[in-house]
Amino acid sequence: MLKKVLILLFGLCLWFIPAPEGIDPQAWHLFAIFITTIFSVVFNAFNILVASIFGLVVSILTGTLEPVEAYSGFSDGIILLIVMAFLIAKAVVKSGLGNRIALMMISRFGHTTLGLGYSLMATDLLIAPAFPSNTARSGLLFPIVFSVSESNDSHPNHPSSKDMGSFLMFVSMFGIGLSSALWLTAMAVNPAGAAIANEFGLNIHFGNWILAAFVPTLVSAIVLPYVVYRIYPPNIKNTPEAPRKAKEHLSEMGSLSRDEWITAVVFSFLVLAWALSDVFSIDKTVVAFLGLGLLVATQVFTMDDIRKEGEALSTMIWFAILYTLSTYLSKLGFMTYVGDMLALQLLGLSWPLAFVILVAVYVLFHYLFVSQTAHLLALFGVFLGAGISAGVPPYLLAFMLLFATNFFSVITPQGSSCNILYISSGYIKPQEVYTYGGLVTLMSFLIYMSIGSAWLMLVFH
Numbered sequence: 001m002l003k004k005v006l007i008l009l010f011g012l013c014l015w016f017i018p019a020p021e022g023i024d025p026q027a028w029h030l031f032a033i034f035i036t037t038i039f040s041v042v043f044n045a046f047n048i049l050v051a052s053i054f055g056l057v058v059s060i061l062t063g064t065l066e067p068v069e070a071y072s073g074f075s076d077g078i079i080l081l082i083v084m085a086f087l088i089a090k091a092v093v094k095s096g097l098g099n100r101i102a103l104m105m106i107s108r109f110g111h112t113t114l115g116l117g118y119s120l121m122a123t124d125l126l127i128a129p130a131f132p133s134n135t136a137r138s139g140l141l142f143p144i145v146f147s148v149s150e151s152n153d154s155h156p157n158h159p160s161s162k163d164m165g166s167f168l169m170f171v172s173m174f175g176i177g178l179s180s181a182l183w184l185t186a187m188a189v190n191p192a193g194a195a196i197a198n199e200f201g202l203n204i205h206f207g208n209w210i211l212a213a214f215v216p217t218l219v220s221a222i223v224l225p226y227v228v229y230r231i232y233p234p235n236i237k238n239t240p241e242a243p244r245k246a247k248e249h250l251s252e253m254g255s256l257s258r259d260e261w262i263t264a265v266v267f268s269f270l271v272l273a274w275a276l277s278d279v280f281s282i283d284k285t286v287v288a289f290l291g292l293g294l295l296v297a298t299q300v301f302t303m304d305d306i307r308k309e310g311e312a313l314s315t316m317i318w319f320a321i322l323y324t325l326s327t328y329l330s331k332l333g334f335m336t337y338v339g340d341m342l343a344l345q346l347l348g349l350s351w352p353l354a355f356v357i358l359v360a361v362y363v364l365f366h367y368l369f370v371s372q373t374a375h376l377l378a379l380f381g382v383f384l385g386a387g388i389s390a391g392v393p394p395y396l397l398a399f400m401l402l403f404a405t406n407f408f409s410v411i412t413p414q415g416s417s418c419n420i421l422y423i424s425s426g427y428i429k430p431q432e433v434y435t436y437g438g439l440v441t442l443m444s445f446l447i448y449m450s451i452g453s454a455w456l457m458l459v460f461h
Helices: 002-016 025-042 048-061 077-095 097-109 113-130 134-151 159-163 165-182 190-198 206-231 241-253 258-276 284-297 303-308 310-331 334-345 351-368 372-389 394-410 417-423 430-459
Strands: none
Touching: 002 025, 025 048, 025 310, 025 334, 025 372, 048 310, 077 097, 077 113, 077 134, 077 258, 077 284, 077 303, 077 310, 097 113, 097 134, 097 241, 097 258, 113 134, 113 165, 113 206, 113 258, 134 165, 134 241, 134 417, 159 165, 165 206, 165 394, 165 417, 165 430, 190 310, 190 372, 190 394, 206 394, 206 430, 258 284, 310 334, 310 372, 334 372, 351 372, 351 394, 351 430, 372 394, 394 417, 394 430, 417 430
């Protein structure tokens, strides 16, 4: 209750503070609503759905936004794309195709603990484009990691957890962030970031996202498991039983079922259609609608399944609201004003130095956030505007901030909702995430800022 009261008082104080010179009072009041909504989530006063609903209600009742403006996010194609893709992800899980892919990777590459870690990473990278929720994706990968660990006598909340389980859990946990950085459709907030970048005249789509992310993300996926293997080593290095057990599970599953065949075809169609959507001017959201329609029409995913997915509706509500509030902050000039203030602080600095400072500060700010979505919606537009004003190449900065939104997910235990699942396994302790998660985030930062920047400058020159 104390947190709720303090957040309310903070919002009221901010509301009644006169708008700084250069900011329209409407923009200042919307900022007060938006930042109070974000802080109520950051400091766990309300969950993100409740906080967003209150933000919407206050913005309308105070006249800060007209109802038609406040509700505009609910009809936005990006929001609908996320919901459709979320339901498609559930169909992939239900059909058993996702589990089969994971077992195939383990049976092929799981002879050593390090190889098993790489197989989990590769599995995640392959299935990620059909999973716009890293929470949903972790829900598929986590049971596999857990069962593989236990089958090799590495048990949670036991000294044997360090034999294998802790290493595999940690690799899978930070792998979620890397796979989300690789694909535009692998994380719910990625399309929102692309839409905000569009406000600055940048056209970020499925094709140029994968082009930009391919090199630094794959380098990270190759380097980081080995780094963790050295700094957070498993006691057991060889896992001869893992491939055999995976093959046994595959044998029990038999050949591809009807539902798996249909899902595989639809999955392949979606990936191809999204990749070529800009070439042939195909709306990405209608592609997702078509994919879901095919899965429902063939009874791979039923209406009963859809009715059970209340999380999809919840996601649509809070994401639509926060996206709308952030969008109108930009339209009302608030983001431009703050960006100009940040740009003033960067005056006199070379653009490479300004670039490094902006991305580093953006990453460090995640210590204050429990949501990657809230972080991006609150800061991405501000930092992008400041960097462009300081002369940083727009595509370079936009992509690097978007990638950072994903790879910094393990900087703290609460840095991503996925982390909670892995930490609750009994294999990883929260204080270990602060230590090793911080180191992995630092290594990711160095790889993306060096190799990634050079690659981006080459392909977007």
